[in-house]
Structure formats: structure tokens, C-alpha cells
Amino acid sequence: LLEMGTEKEDYVSLTQRISRKTGGIHTALHTSVVKNSEKSTAWMLLRGKAMVRQVEELLAILQDILLAPRLDDQVRFRQMVLESKARLEHAIIPSGHHILDLRLRTAFSEADWVAEQMSGISYLLFLRELEERVEKDWVQVLSALEKIRELLINRHALLLNITVDEKKWLQIQAQVEAFLDSLPYFEPILHSWKPRKSSDFEGLTIPAQVNYVGKGMNLFSHGYRFHGSAHVITRYLRNSWLWEKVRVEGGAYGAFCLFDRLSGVLTLVSYRDPNIFKTLEAFEGAAGFLKGLDLSATELTRAIVGAIGDIDRYQLPDAKGYTSMVRYLSGETEPERQRIREEVLGTTVQDFNSFGAVLEEGAESALVKILGPKSAIEEVAAKKRWGLKVFDVL
Incomplete structure (x- = not known):
């Protein structure tokens, strides 16, 4: 979402715009067990910072990222896959305790299984496979990317968390509501995961x-x-x-x-x-x-x-x-x-x-x-x- 550019600008221009107009935007993933339950909660997060006078521009950037991302640049996407793979391979030895801890937890918790699929050894294996698929079957990979975006960007399944002074909130409330109104709205289809938990020694x-x-x-x-x-x-x-x-x-x-x-x-x-x-x-x-x-x-x-x-x-x-x-x-x-x-x-x-x-x-x-x-x-x-x-x- 942040490194492929949008229909309006390439990823270099987008990065420069984010740096120039905001205090930064980055993506994150959050997974956790829900208290007193075996259920999991899993979220894709976009986190941004801005002064009150910059909120309108921050929301405009988020709108472009969510509604008009450019996902069809095969060369750029392959570069991102290679960078992600190299970054994770480089992190395994210095951060082996974190990698191993997460791998251990997958056997006991669905939330940890999800996290390991997206950041652990399972993710590294996926990236290696994805590298080949980008080369051999880009059309299918692009279709999957577009389907993921279509499923995730949904006002009905969105949580907005804003940290701001109460008086300043009144200044930006209308802008925030207009941003929310621009997002697609549909009843989400919930799916149950069937974790293949790593319960082996x-x-x-x-x-x-x-x-x-x-x-x-x-x-x-x-x-x-x-x-x-x-x-x-x-x-x-x-x-x-x-x-x-x-x-x-x-x-x-x-x-x-x-x-x-x-x-x-x-x-x-x-x-x-x-x-x-x-x-x-x-x-x-x-x-x-x-x-x-x-x-x-x-x-x-x-x-x-x-x-x-x-x-x-x-x-x-x-x-x-x-x-x-x-x-x-x-x-x-x-x-x-x-x-x-x-x-x-x-x-x-x-x-x-x-x-x-x-x-x-x-x-x-x-x-x-x-x-x-x-x-x-x-x-x-x-x-x-x-x-x-x-x-x-x-």
C-alpha cells in the first residue's frame, strides 16, 4: 500500500508526499487472543501522525492509498518481495530468540499461528514461493492482490482510533467523517481459519x-x-x-x-x-x-x-x-x-x-x-x- 504508488503518483512521489505533508505513515499487523476466549483478533493497521492543520492532507493520502493503489507494477512488486525475503533472512540469526518464540507459540494459539504466518519462518517459506510465482504467474498474483484489497477495505469492518485534544477533535471531525464516507461499505464475510499448527518437536x-x-x-x-x-x-x-x-x-x-x-x-x-x-x-x-x-x-x-x-x-x-x-x-x-x-x-x-x-x-x-x-x-x-x-x- 505504501511502496507501490497510486494511480496518481509513483511510489517515489508518494513517499516524498508523505514525508513532506505528515509526520509519517506506516503499516502494521496486529494479532491477539481475545480475553476469556479461544478466538483471535487480527487487523491490518495504517498508522499516521500529523498536526491538526495537516489532517486533511493525511486523510487525502490515506484515501489515495486505500482506494487507488497501483498494484500492477510487476518489477516493483518483485523487488519488494526480494527485499522482504532478504530482510527476514538477515534477521533470523540476530533475532533467533524472537523467531523461535513465535514458532513455539503457533502450536498453542491461533493468534500466534496467524502472526507466524505473516512474520515468522512460515512467512519466509511463503516469500520464497511467492518469488517464483511472481516470475511464472504474475497474472494470478496480481489477481490475489486485488482481491485482498477488495476484501479488506471496508467501512463496515473498520476501526478508527484517533488520539487528539478534545477541542482539536471538533476541528477535524467533519474531515474524518467525510473520509469514512468515501470508503466502500458492505457486509463482511467472516471465515474460520483452519490452522496447520506446528506441533512437532x-x-x-x-x-x-x-x-x-x-x-x-x-x-x-x-x-x-x-x-x-x-x-x-x-x-x-x-x-x-x-x-x-x-x-x-x-x-x-x-x-x-x-x-x-x-x-x-x-x-x-x-x-x-x-x-x-x-x-x-x-x-x-x-x-x-x-x-x-x-x-x-x-x-x-x-x-x-x-x-x-x-x-x-x-x-x-x-x-x-x-x-x-x-x-x-x-x-x-x-x-x-x-x-x-x-x-x-x-x-x-x-x-x-x-x-x-x-x-x-x-x-x-x-x-x-x-x-x-x-x-x-x-x-x-x-x-x-x-x-x-x-x-x-x-
């Missing part, structure tokens, strides 16, 4: 000297229901047990414990790790560490303060507006967030011990995925412990 090979080791599980499937203390516990686990065992003793550059309170998915992931088996042993020992933990009052207070700082970070107005929209899309409310704050502040040592028991139960059905050099992956596969499915990523 996988060894993903890359030309690197280090590993990224991951273990994931869904705690909600074992009866756990989110409690604010989980913020404190997972943060403490990362900064104590995982830091000591995986980073200090194991020599990895980092280790993470990531918990999604909407989906219930918890992942343990290492970063630039020389080990595989030692790291997996550390992951397996995390539950026992929490079950037997006995914190002093000072240590507990320090852990709580750190978690509260993560929850209530300072935000500029544009970030506040965007965060408000994301919470709305996932069904989160301010009373719910206040309850979580109170639970964080009321965290006890017993909460740590109980969470350890849940983690121990979840580990029984946990999934392991490893991103690393072929030799290390094949060594793990030879152990035949998990029936590791091995394939080359790079």
Missing part, C-alpha cells in the same frame, strides 16, 4: 555457531487461570534461575521467560546459546526451583516493584492511544488492569510455590524447538528423545 538449522533453545506450554490447558502474581514470578524466574543457569553457568547471551496472560502460553527461550542439553535441563529445573523457593520480605518487595514498573511504563500520547486501541481489540478493560495491579502488589511466596506446581504439570505436555547449526541439531536428533523433525531454514 523441531530442529531448525541455520549457518551459525550458536543455538536458540525453546520450550513452550499452555498453562490454561492445565487448569491455571491468570493471576497478577504471574508477572512477578516470571520476571523473577528470568532474572534469577534462568540468568544463573543458562547465562552465567551455561554461557548463553541471554534467557527469557515469556507468558501471555490472554492465551496462557508460557515459553522459555535462550539467546546465542553454546548449549542445548544443559539449557533444556535448566528449563526442566525451573518448576522445582519455584516450588522450593523461600524469599525474604526484602527480595519479595524488590520483585514486586520491578514487575509494577513493567506494567505501568511511561508512554507518550501516540503510544497511549495505540495501547488503548490494542486493549480494546483484545477485550481488556481498565478495571481488569487495576485488579492485576492489586494482585501484583499482593504477591506472596506461596504464589511462587503454586506457580511452580503449575509449571511442573505444564512441562509434561511441553514442546521443544531448537534453532541452531546443523551439526548440533543432528546430534540432538540422534538421541531420538523427541522424534525431532529437522529442516533447513537458511
